[in-house]
Amino acid sequence: MSTLEIADTTIAGPEDALALAVAQALRGVRGANPLVGAIITAPDGRVLASGYHRGRGTAHAEVEALAGFNGFNESSSTSGFDPADSTLWITLEPCDHTGTTGPCTEAILASGIRTVRYAVADPTGPDGGGAARLRSAGLDVGQVDAEQARRAGAADLNPRWMLARDSGRPFVTAHLAQSLDGRVAAVDGTSQWITGPESRRHAQSVRSRVDAIIVGTGTVLTDDPRLTARDAAGRDLPRQPVPVVQGRRAVPAGAALRGGDSWLHVEDHDPQVVLDRLTAGDNAAGTTVSSAWPHGGTRPGHVLIEGGPTVLSAWMGAGLVDELFLYQAPLILGSGLAGLDLPQHTTLSHALHLTLDAAENGAISRLGDDVLLHYAAP
């Protein structure tokens, strides 16, 4: 929110300021862009504005905070308040890059704020490097002490996003809708509607964020999904993720996912091969998508693994899932297909340890009769 949601709060120092910015950042959603939060404080420590990044295509955190700050300046009874006296705190170094939004450096310079503190440096790549630009314009720009930033949680905001970026691959979200005993289908294969409408709506909102949805040939043959992103009323959204089918079996001529503008078939079981093909825009059997990623760019920035168990387990086992949304229905199937099957983990000490992820409404939420658990890979 650009409004003064954390008004009447006063910071005691840099760690405190960053902790508030981190809390803002955690309101965002993970994906192609990192979580970023920002606050603006007065010389006496009062918090004047705050903002966070809501995901690809939306304003950056500092721009959102500045919007609230500017509104504050114009409407406040403290007219004559000088922006040059206030400080902008950001969890990540501001960008100096025009992407889907303008560079944050320009917005900061236009605001009149002269003091900027950030937690995590982002000097490389087209999105980083804003600190040098602001310094050359005469601003007081500094990185907060690393230990203070760590204690405030700023260093832990985006470890998997940075890993994905440094690996040159998209951020990977996985979806698992299961009964409370970890089954995704009954013995007879019945698998539709395990979870309720609220869970399915959330799953649709995740689809709307991604460039591609990856399923196995088994899912295509069993469920024949369209894999489209739909709004709450069930209508297809303007931007559609590219359906990607992984596996060696053929995709039937009448498969529903062939109905979109483009789709991909990667005839391999190895997630890394799928990633390589996606990144290269290569296409074994479908139409080409190299210049058709729904959110722009020549490479996908965010992909979603929707299953089934073989595909999800392969990605999970390869350490390539960054975030997991686990939708748990209040059902006991008691038998039938398990949602995950990783035969290589034979002892408890080899288990995959995830962590509850506080981003996006907190780690645990209720969706109708279901529970949504949000996990991050460590």
Place this chain on the structure above:
Amino acid sequence: MSTLEIADTTIAGPEDALALAVAQALRGVRGANPLVGAIITAPDGRVLASGYHRGRGTAHAEVEALAGFNGFNESSSTSGFDPADSTLWITLEPCDHTGTTGPCTEAILASGIRTVRYAVADPTGPDGGGAARLRSAGLDVGQVDAEQARRAGAADLNPRWMLARDSGRPFVTAHLAQSLDGRVAAVDGTSQWITGPESRRHAQSVRSRVDAIIVGTGTVLTDDPRLTARDAAGRDLPRQPVPVVQGRRAVPAGAALRGGDSWLHVEDHDPQVVLDRLTAGDNAAGTTVSSAWPHGGTRPGHVLIEGGPTVLSAWMGAGLVDELFLYQAPLILGSGLAGLDLPQHTTLSHALHLTLDAAENGAISRLGDDVLLHYAAP
């Protein structure tokens, strides 16, 4: 709480009053006794006091509310306030029975309150029948309109407790500590410490409520548990549940659960047989426990199923589990023993449907790195 936690609240009518009493009731824990909540209102609708039943051996809800009410009367600036003008609202008909606590009818009569409204009648058994007693003492006692009580949620507070009571069996709680993929042990059998210390402490608090803990011979042979109830520091509590072993294999001479005062071995797989033996105080192989239930009485009022999967599945499949605590660790085991195995449920429409249970801190809570999901059988 007997204090005025819901002060400054005003009720608009009976449904509103009962909804507040229901919210109080849901703060309690399920078990041998039903969930019960109570509030006391002034003639203008102000809520003067509230209370809930915290479980066997503690004050009944109306007694707790009356304690707050009496404190209010003694300390309030509204001295001269006449208890006869106020109304006691209870989700369940008050008892007229001296158990571990005195009869609620006596407490109500002593308070000076002259008007009592309750939602659910409890005319049978030694614990009910208080309405007639109060009426004979000249009080205005009435049952709230059934539809209003239903809308306030009072009718849905204790369906499984009433089923258990009407079946002459104890209330049955089940415990399941699993990975997020529904496994309770890795392929090599490693099963200790799937969940963290906070989950284990909660599980200990559940143990402290029950008369008996039921496990299978497999659990005895694999884990050799003591099955004692311990405090937060790990010390054995004064009252210990009776360990009950279900199944045909022998309990080893050196088994840890033989270390307590009494234990039972029921050499059968059928949960109903186990219940019958428990209720009869019969004992095939252990020492007799018929007069040694830790919370008093000649029959167990509350038992806990701790597993393993065969035993839990048998009780779940027989419809004999009233409440399930599901402790879910942020682990993926990927293979290994599933926590539930009910081969008879072969299609989704035959799945067991549970419901999230708002009692005891809400249906969903975080316990350290784990998540606790509280489910009720429908």
